[in-house]
Amino acid sequence: QVQLVESGGGLVQPGDSLKLSCAASGRTFSDYAMGWFRQAPGKKRDLIAAINWSGERKYYADSVKGRFTISRDNARNSVYLQMNNLKPDDTAAYYCATPQFKDSDYKAGGAYEYWGRGTQVTVSS
Numbered sequence: 001q002v003q004l005v006e007s008g009g010g011l012v013q014p015g016d017s018l019k020l021s022c023a024a025s026g027r028t029f030s031d032y033a034m035g036w037f038r039q040a041p042g043k044k045r046d047l048i049a050a051i052n053w054s055g056e057r058k059y060y061a062d063s064v065k066g067r068f069t070i071s072r073d074n075a076r077n078s079v080y081l082q083m084n085n086l087k088p089d090d091t092a093a094y095y096c097a098t099p100q101f102k103d104s105d106y107k108a109g110g111a112y113e114y115w116g117r118g119t120q121v122t123v124s125s
Helices: none
Strands: 003-007 010-012 018-025 034-039 046-051 058-060 068-073 078-083 092-099 112-115 119-123
Touching (some): 018 034, 018 092, 018 119, 034 068, 034 078, 034 112, 046 068, 058 068
Antiparallel strands (some): 018 078, 034 046, 068 078, 092 112
16 A cells, blocks of 8 residues: 655745655555645646656756756655745645656656645745
8 A cells, every 4th residue: 555644834924945855655656756746725736747757857847847856765765855046936735746657757647546635835924
């Protein structure tokens, strides 16, 4: 059974940085892509960053490109999201996710079928 547990959320001020972590278990972590989604109140859940199984390929939504960095440590079964220059619009629940299949397109949000419970990020002065 795949389990994903996010951590690292919190309340920060505009311009601050925050690093989210996601610990995975239940299958061979290094075989699968990983992604970070976020969902603000009243809005749909969107894929904002994704990384392929090896870490060589990454995807970013335009809204976070240049400010957020996704990375993974296959030895630690973990994926990270470094968030810099945070803005109030970044306020959302952030979810770690992974696809069911090894050959899924890591950039395709619809491929992600396993989810963590999420961690809240609030950016406010």
